[in-house]
Amino acid sequence: RKEVEQDPGPFNVPEGATVAFNCTYSNSASQSFFWYRQDCRKEPKLLMSVYSSGNEDGRFTAQLNRASQYISLLIRDSKLSDSATYLCVVTPSGSARQLTFGSGTQLTVLP
Amino acid sequence: NAGVTQTPKFRVLKTGQSMTLLCAQDMNHEYMYWYRQDPGMGLRLIHYSVGEGTTAKGEVPDGYNVSRLKKQNFLLGLESAAPSQTSVYFCASSSFTGELFFGEGSRLTVL
Numbered sequence: 001r002k003e004v005e006q007d008p009g010p011f012n013v014p015e016g017a018t019v020a021f022n023c024t025y026s027n028s029a030s031q032s033f034f035w036y037r038q039d040c041r042k043e044p045k046l047l048m049s050v051y052s053s054g055n056e057d058g059r060f061t062a063q064l065n066r067a068s069q070y071i072s073l074l075i076r077d078s079k080l081s082d083s084a085t086y087l088c089v090v091t092p093s094g095s096a097r098q099l100t101f102g103s104g105t106q107l108t109v110l111p
Numbered sequence: 112n113a114g115v116t117q118t119p120k121f122r123v124l125k126t127g128q129s130m131t132l133l134c135a136q137d138m139n140h141e142y143m144y145w146y147r148q149d150p151g152m153g154l155r156l157i158h159y160s161v162g163e164g165t166t167a168k169g170e171v172p173d174g175y176n177v178s179r180l181k182k183q184n185f186l187l188g189l190e191s192a193a194p195s196q197t198s199v200y201f202c203a204s205s206s207f208t209g210e211l212f213f214g215e216g217s218r219l220t221v222l
Contacts, residue, residue, distance in 0.1 A: 008151070032209060043201055043213035044154070087153070091209065099211065101146075103153035 003027060004090050006102035014110050017078050021105045023088030024070045033064055033071045034089040038104065044087055047073075078109045113137050117202050117214035124192045124221045132187040132217050134202030140212075142205045143185040144169075145177060147198040148216075154201065160185055192221045 006023045013019045025033075033050035048055065050062040050071050061074040071090075075082055085104040115136045124130055134143065141162050146154040156169030158177040166177045174196060176188045185204075189196060197220050203211040 004153075034210075036211075041216075043215050044211070045213070046210050049210075099156070099209070101154040103151060 002103075003100045004088060004102040006086075006088055006105045008103060008105060010106040010108055012108045012110055013078055015078055015080060017109075018074065018076050019078060019107065020072055020074045021086055021088075021107075022070050022072050023090075023102050023105075024068075025088075025090045025100075026069070027090070028069060030069075030090045032091040033062075035060075035062055035071075035073050036087040036089055036101075038085045038087055040084075047086070075107075078107075080109050080111060083107055083109045115202055115204055115212050115214040117200075117217050119217060120215065121218050122220070124189075124219065126193060126221060128192050129188070129190050130192065130219075131189075132200055132202070132219075134185045134187070134204075134214060135183055136185075136202075136204040136212070137183065138204060138206070138212065139182070140204035140206050141182075142207075143179065144203045144205075144211070145175070145185065145187045146201045146203065147171065147196075148201060149198050157187065157200075189219075192219075194221045197221045 035047040036044040037047045038044040054063045059076045063072045085106045087104045088102040091099045118133045144159040145157040155171045160166045160179040163182040178186045200217045202214040205211050
């Protein structure tokens with residue numbers, strides 16, 4: 001079993017739709033969680049950190065479920081510019097040295 | 112705002128040739144990393160460094176060597192390139208907070 005697993009998609013949704021991605025992790029000792037966004041043929045960039053209490057940034061909401069060992073990303077009112085691959089990242093001890101990336105979920109927002 | 116700069120951005124090698132990828136960061140970050148990204152595989156850590164003069168192996172270190180002689184630079188070397196090393200290579204740096212800042216990537220093809 002991979003340490004971090006994501007549904008690769010692709011998710012094709014119309015503009016304005018709400019879409020959610022899940023990411024499961026196998027190491028119960030994982031402490032820090034992040035969502036990164038990667039545009040086609042570009043470098044990944046941090047979208048948001050995921051806190052135990054959940055966090056929201058505009059149209060984006062991230063949640064952590066420790067009992068079931070998954071994190072989620074919810075995008076409301078999708079925009080064309082949201083089209084990208086979303087990578088979840090998990091680190092077991094909070095140390096930046098042990099970041100593990102999921103293989104990514106591809107999202108295409110259609111006009 | 113240079114951030115993380117990788118050179119070269121593109122390179123084609125023949126099997127058995129050697130080359131060095133250079134990563135430079137101007138954010139005074141302690142941690143630096145080299146990842147490779149292959150279709151469907153996500154980002155996999157090759158080597159990393161937690162400070163000047165230190166290096167450590169990541170998930171897929173075989174066939175690569177690294178050096179961190181200066182805090183701002185992290186070099187990735189391929190001594191004898193193989194077709195399996197055809198990939199996109201990303202360098203990243205981070206402070207203790209853990210957010211990764213990536214370079215634009217280096218696309219390597221080994222024939």
